[in-house]
Every structure is written in structure tokens, then in C-alpha cells.
Amino acid sequence: MRERIPQRIDYHRYTEQGVILDGVMSLAESDKDLLRLNDAIIENTGGISYHLEFDTDILGNRFVTGHIDAHVVLQCQRCMDNYKLDLNCNISIAFVQNDFEQKQAEASNYDIYWISKKELFDPRVLIEDELLLALPQIPMHPDSEIGKDCDVRVNFLDxxxxxxxxxxxxxxxxxxxxxxxxxxxxxxxxxxxxxxxxxxxx
Ligand SMILES: [Zn+2]
Incomplete structure (x- = not known):
């Protein structure tokens, strides 16, 4: 049986040991656990695949890099029909717990994830945050679909x-x-x- 994504991890230990999390959150898992994402989309049409590599660099940054991929259905705000969108997020995030670490991480071009040293962290929250950030602010069919899938005129006339x-x-x-x-x-x-x-x- 495939291992489920851990729900509480010690980012200090993970980055120290160079742990790699690689897998797929099933639809059942994301339906149950990613409630903020579920609220923001019409539906999720497949598993959410993730590849997360925890590591440290020479400056002492503790970071996670990798990618998260999902397939969701959104409602086009131009024609109000649903459409599918692939979300592909590359991530490069440093865990920081004070201003010094934040400045250093930003200088190294990481995104920032605030956390306290002893805090256990749920990688599903990070996955959900990244997918939410990748959603368009105003969901719309791509412009190339106007007049085809995105038939604004028909809806207007209706x-x-x-x-x-x-x-x-x-x-x-x-x-x-x-x-x-x-x-x-x-x-x-x-x-x-x-x-x-x-x-x-x-
Ligand atoms: Zn549309």
C-alpha cells in the first residue's frame, strides 16, 4: 500500500536529513483534507502529485524545493461555463523563524514560510497554500478559447x-x-x- 503523506513533520530534522517526499494525494484525501482548496474550485479531477525535497544550503537556509501538480475544474467568469485547468507549481521555500533568517532567505530568492523552531508542520498545508496561490484571481477560459469553448455572445443573447x-x-x-x-x-x-x-x- 502506498504511504500516505505525513501530517506532522519536524522541518529541522527533514531539512537536516535531506528527506524527499514524493507521492500522490488521492482524490479522497484531498476532498477530506484540503477544504480551503475545495472551496475555491468546482472540483478536483485527479490526485495531487507532489515532489518535495528538504535540504539546507551553505548559508544555513533550511528549505524545500520541488513541484506540486493538480488538475482542477473552475468556473469561467466570462461565460460561466466550467473549464479544466492544470496547476503546476514549482516551489522553492525557506523555513524562517526570525527576521535575520527571513532577510537571508529572501536574499537567496526563496519564498518564505514562517514557522517556530519546535513547531511541527503539516506539508498538506504547504501543498494547499501553493495550489491556492496558483489559482487565477479571476478564472477565465484562455483568450484562445473565446468564440469556441468560451462563447460569451451566446450567453449574452440568452x-x-x-x-x-x-x-x-x-x-x-x-x-x-x-x-x-x-x-x-x-x-x-x-x-x-x-x-x-x-x-x-x-
Ligand atoms: Zn468562458
């Missing part, structure tokens, strides 16, 4: 705006009248925000 006919010429005119910020350049079709409605109606 929306109430046009189907219900709630936008009329009068609405457009009255909104133009009430909007004191409209300048002359915005009056031409190209810059008029309602010009796109005309195009879509064709």
Missing part, C-alpha cells in the same frame, strides 16, 4: 437583456441623457456602450 426586450431605444436615450459623463467622443458608435447591442441584434 440573458434577459435581449430576450425580454428590456433594453429599448428609449432606455438607451434616457440613459444617455442622465449620464452626465458622456463626452462627444463617446457619442459615436464605436465608443458607445450600446453599440454592441446593435451589432448583436443583426
Amino acid at each position: 440573458g434577459d437583456l435581449l430576450v425580454d426586450g428590456t433594453v429599448t431605444e428609449d432606455d438607451v436615450l434616457s440613459s444617455e441623457n442622465t449620464d452626465s459623463n458622456i463626452t462627444k467622443s463617446e457619442q459615436n458608435d464605436e465608443d458607445n456602450p450600446f453599440a454592441i447591442l446593435k451589432q448583436l441584434k443583426k
